Amino acid sequence: MSQPIADFKQSQPLNLGVELELQLVSGRDFDLTRGATDLLASMDYDGRFGEIKLEITESMIEISTLPQTLVDGIAADLVGLRQALVNQCARNHIAVCGGGTHPFHRWAERRICPGDRFDEIYHRYGYLAKQFTVFGQHIHVGCSSGDDAIWLTQALGPYVPVFIALSASSPFVDGEDTFFQSARLNAVSAFPLSGQCPELRDWEDFMEHFSFLQACGIARSIKDLYWDIRPKPEFGTVEIRVCDTPLTVERAAALAALAQALVRHLLRTRPVLDTPRHLHVARYNKFQACRYGYEAQLSDPIGRRQVPLRQVASELLAALAEDARALGCSGWLELLDASLASDLSDAKWLRRRQAIRRNLNDVVRETAMRFGKSGSMNLAEDPG
Amino acid sequence: MIDDIVSPARAAWEDLQERLFFLPPFPDAVDSLALFSLLLVIGLLVGEWLRARWGWPKVIGYVLAGTVFGPSVLGWISIEALAQTRPIADAALGLLMLEIGRQLDLRWLGQNRELLRAALAEISLSFTAIFLFAWGVVGLIPAWAAAAAAVTMASAPAVVLLIVEESSAQGQVTERIVIHTALSAAASFVVFAVVVGVVHAEYSNDWLNAVLHPFWVVVGALIIAWAMALLALLVASRLPKRSLAQVFILVATALLAVGTARMLAVPVFLTLFVMGAILSFSDQERTLSYTNLPEGHWLLAIILFVVVGASLPWQDFTWLIGLQAVGLLLVRAVAKVAAVAWAGDGLGVAGRRVLVGIGIQPLSATAVFMAYEIAGLYPEIGRSSLSLPLFAAAIMELAGPALCRFALVRAGESAPADNSREGVA
Numbered sequence: 001m002s003q004p005i006a007d008f009k010q011s012q013p014l015n016l017g018v019e020l021e022l023q024l025v026s027g028r029d030f031d032l033t034r035g036a037t038d039l040l041a042s043m044d045y046d047g048r049f050g051e052i053k054l055e056i057t058e059s060m061i062e063i064s065t066l067p068q069t070l071v072d073g074i075a076a077d078l079v080g081l082r083q084a085l086v087n088q089c090a091r092n093h094i095a096v097c098g099g100g101t102h103p104f105h106r107w108a109e110r111r112i113c114p115g116d117r118f119d120e121i122y123h124r125y126g127y128l129a130k131q132f133t134v135f136g137q138h139i140h141v142g143c144s145s146g147d148d149a150i151w152l153t154q155a156l157g158p159y160v161p162v163f164i165a166l167s168a169s170s171p172f173v174d175g176e177d178t179f180f181q182s183a184r185l186n187a188v189s190a191f192p193l194s195g196q197c198p199e200l201r202d203w204e205d206f207m208e209h210f211s212f213l214q215a216c217g218i219a220r221s222i223k224d225l226y227w228d229i230r231p232k233p234e235f236g237t238v239e240i241r242v243c244d245t246p247l248t249v250e251r252a253a254a255l256a257a258l259a260q261a262l263v264r265h266l267l268r269t270r271p272v273l274d275t276p277r278h279l280h281v282a283r284y285n286k287f288q289a290c291r292y293g294y295e296a297q298l299s300d301p302i303g304r305r306q307v308p309l310r311q312v313a314s315e316l317l318a319a320l321a322e323d324a325r326a327l328g329c330s331g332w333l334e335l336l337d338a339s340l341a342s343d344l345s346d347a348k349w350l351r352r353r354q355a356i357r358r359n360l361n362d363v364v365r366e367t368a369m370r371f372g373k374s375g376s377m378n379l380a381e382d383p384g
Numbered sequence: 385m386i387d388d389i390v391s392p393a394r395a396a397w398e399d400l401q402e403r404l405f406f407l408p409p410f411p412d413a414v415d416s417l418a419l420f421s422l423l424l425v426i427g428l429l430v431g432e433w434l435r436a437r438w439g440w441p442k443v444i445g446y447v448l449a450g451t452v453f454g455p456s457v458l459g460w461i462s463i464e465a466l467a468q469t470r471p472i473a474d475a476a477l478g479l480l481m482l483e484i485g486r487q488l489d490l491r492w493l494g495q496n497r498e499l500l501r502a503a504l505a506e507i508s509l510s511f512t513a514i515f516l517f518a519w520g521v522v523g524l525i526p527a528w529a530a531a532a533a534a535v536t537m538a539s540a541p542a543v544v545l546l547i548v549e550e551s552s553a554q555g556q557v558t559e560r561i562v563i564h565t566a567l568s569a570a571a572s573f574v575v576f577a578v579v580v581g582v583v584h585a586e587y588s589n590d591w592l593n594a595v596l597h598p599f600w601v602v603v604g605a606l607i608i609a610w611a612m613a614l615l616a617l618l619v620a621s622r623l624p625k626r627s628l629a630q631v632f633i634l635v636a637t638a639l640l641a642v643g644t645a646r647m648l649a650v651p652v653f654l655t656l657f658v659m660g661a662i663l664s665f666s667d668q669e670r671t672l673s674y675t676n677l678p679e680g681h682w683l684l685a686i687i688l689f690v691v692v693g694a695s696l697p698w699q700d701f702t703w704l705i706g707l708q709a710v711g712l713l714l715v716r717a718v719a720k721v722a723a724v725a726w727a728g729d730g731l732g733v734a735g736r737r738v739l740v741g742i743g744i745q746p747l748s749a750t751a752v753f754m755a756y757e758i759a760g761l762y763p764e765i766g767r768s769s770l771s772l773p774l775f776a777a778a779i780m781e782l783a784g785p786a787l788c789r790f791a792l793v794r795a796g797e798s799a800p801a802d803n804s805r806e807g808v809a
Binding site for chain 1 (some may be wrong): 487489492495496498499552554555556557559563624625626670673674730731732733736796797799
């Protein structure tokens with residue numbers, strides 16, 4: 001049954017919220033394991049850092065922070081949520097880790113979580129629902145109006161490859177090196193309403209577009225829109241959905257800082273958008289970022305040339321310095337800049353561990369150790 | 385009727401023999417190995433049929449085939465033939481015990497005190513309840529009541545592992561069923577060693593044997609297990625992880641441990657269980673942790689359960705012993721379910737804790753072999769005194785797998801039934 005879109009809830013502009021989908025792995029062999037429902041049922045957690053909730057399969061769990069003005073608040077919430085989850089998992093012989101895909105699980109073995117919504121998704125999308133056992137980071141940035149949210153949905157579009165490359169942590173699928181830095185988005189792109197939002201003028205235009213999709217029977221609720229960036233009227237935010245779940249909560253906080261600073265920059269400078277042209281190259285650029293990460297060559301539809309993603313990202317981080325200072329998140333952006341300069345991404349870290357260990361079970365074990373460690377500010381640090 | 389068929393065949397054979405000098409005399413009986421192999425095929429077919437037709441665990445089919453064709457009922461398989469298959473059954477049980485030992489992660493108990501409390505409650509309550517029932521209600525003397533409690537207090541690792549594997553079960557109820565099973569098996573071995581000493585003291589008045597036999601059993605198992613675990617890790621660390629060669633090393637060292645334990649009269653299942661637990665605890669580099677035993681070892685499990693089925697003493701069945709065995713099982717069931725449900729176990733929902741209690745009900749191969757072991761030491765007394773646990777085991781051979789599977793299915797942790805993907809075990 002179709003659901004009308006909720007009114008756009010006005011939120012404090014630039015407020016941040018982060019959701020991380022995390023992997024539950026067996027303490028025995030570090031394969032994905034079912035346990036999300038029991039884990040939550042026995043959990044004694046007062047919600048002080050945000051929510052811990054079920055995701056579609058029993059091997060996934062989602063943590064979401066409280067709305068925060070500062071990235072430091074997001075980082076503190078993520079650390080608190082991580083600790084609560086790590087402790088609870090240890091009590092149940094489970095480990096929890098980041099990463100956009102589990103390197104070697106078999107999707108057919110996944111079990112859908114109980115619940116009408118998950119059941120409905122499973123019946124609608126069939127095996128895609130189980131193959132959707134991939135793990136992403138969603139970043140919400142508060143907007144003062146629906147019009148701003150729609151404008152940002154398009155203004156942020158050209159920066160999608162930067163978010164993909166900086167968060168890429170899914171090089172392995174089905175026990176194989178995919179040669180991608182982020183293979184997760186290939187699973188998302190199988191859904192019919194994935195990809196880029198079309199050119200829209202404002203909130204009213206978006207409502208019309210969505211009504212059209214509903215009338216055609218393509219979408220029932222806004223949750224059916226698996227766009228890379230989409231408005232979230234219930235929260236009053238624009239939501240960036242392209243990031244893999246990083247291996248550490250510190251990188252997750254740094255990506256949130258990038259989103260916050262970028263949104264401030266865009267709202268402050270209000271650049272003229274050429275969405276139709278960007279839409280022509282969006283899929284290509286997304287593929288480049290997923291496939292090559294920092295080494296991607298992006299297509300610039302305005303300058304009609306190719307530009308290295310590394311250059312685009314570096315220039316962007318430099319351009320955001322003033323906004324980052326104003327938001328008190330310069331340190332977080334410096335972490336990303338250092339990661340870019342030293343050529344160390346999460347995907348590369350995973351490949352390096354695999355080269356040393358030559359065993360993906362060990363790689364997941366070390367990934368879980370890395371996720372569980374607190375206080376690490378070095379995004380490229382190895383486990384002890 | 386059989387004579388009507390055999391006589392002409394014999395006559396024809398003897399005619400042939402006059403012309404073909406290499407022919408042996410007409411066989412008077414079917415070769416025991418051939419008969420046993422036939423039994424395995426039947427066991428397999430019965431198991432598969434029960435699974436496909438009624439959704440029952442296959443292990444019930446194996447036990448049923450062994451029971452029907454064994455010495456107790458049709459007698460197609462003789463006691464001698466059964467004795468010849470014992471090394472294979474030991475190897476099968478040994479490998480399954482190794483696997484449950486490898487799944488015993490003691491660090492988990494350190495991180496979950498409720499689980500530790502539940503395990504201790506389950507172990508102590510099961511032993512106490514069964515001992516009191518065997519002593520107070522059935523009227524066994526304390527030493528034999530303790531022996532009965534020692535062999536029946538544990539859940540059956542082999543059955544639990546087979547059912548978990550067969551159901552592709554995965555989840556917190558499954559994890560707890562496995563760890564409770566492993567811990568109760570460990571406790572049962574220790575208590576059994578002590579009880580053997582008590583029985584020696586009671587009957588032979590030989591204090592040297594009373595003290596040294598349990599010591600021999602426990603220390604012997606520890607030394608063999610430690611040496612074999614060390615050897616396995618040493619060799620396996622030079623091989624690629626999860627390679628076939630590592631699987632081979634794991635199985636080869638396990639079989640070496642079986643042989644050594646048999647030579648030194650140390651219980652095979654205790655040795656292999658300890659070896660698995662040592663491997664699990666000491667494998668810091670995870671050399672063998674991710675190595676699974678080959679699927680072929682589940683074929684050995686068919687032999688194991690056919691042998692167990694054939695070893696069950698149904699010929700000694702009386703209604704009184706049957707009732708007493710049912711009483712023992714009820715007391716044991718209540719003790720296990722109550723302990724797990726009361727102690728929390730770290731599972732938030734009470735209904736799921738009860739399912740853990742139901743899942744750990746199986747009682748089988750180890751109990752049967754342990755009962756025979758202690759009865760073998762004092763054949764004139766032991767056999768009659770241990771008919772109670774033997775019949776309890778016999779009943780649970782059939783009911784236990786069904787209860788375990790019921791718990792996994794009700795917990796929603798078994799894979800949806802898809803017979804097309806089923807293997808032989």
